[in-house]
Amino acid sequence: MEQSIIDFLSGLSKSITEGFIEHGGIGNSIGEGIEKLRKKLFITAVAISLAATGFFLTxxxxxSAIDAIFAMQGLGFVLIGLIGVLTGALIYKK
Structure with a gap:
């Protein structure tokens, strides 16, 4: 279901871009602008997802190290989670 929605939106944006390009004149600059924006947005999304993955793995x-060192049987994950929640709350307050 999700893939069909993504395919539909991708096809729609491509057809709109092609429509701008076919009509010429100002449409060329609009079509090129949309295409550049799509590429920039995609690159930004990939960069953010890679950074978030790296942060999560860290x-x-x-x-895992806290768990292994102190033999806490999973409590290290809870502590790191609580620190993450508190940090998120502090950032949200600002």
Whole structure:
């Protein structure tokens, strides 16, 4: 279901872009602008997802190390989670 929605939206945006390009004149600049924006947005989304994955894996490693060192049987993950929640709350307050 999700893939069909993504395919529909992708096709819709491509057809709109092609429509702008076919009509010429100002449409070319609009079509090129939309295409550049799509590429920039995609690159930004990939960069954010990679950074978030790295951050998550770092926290997971820290939690695993705490668990292994102190034999906490999963409590290290809870502690790291609480620190993450508190940090998120502090950032949200600002």
């Amino acid at each position: 926290l997971w490693g820290i939690a």
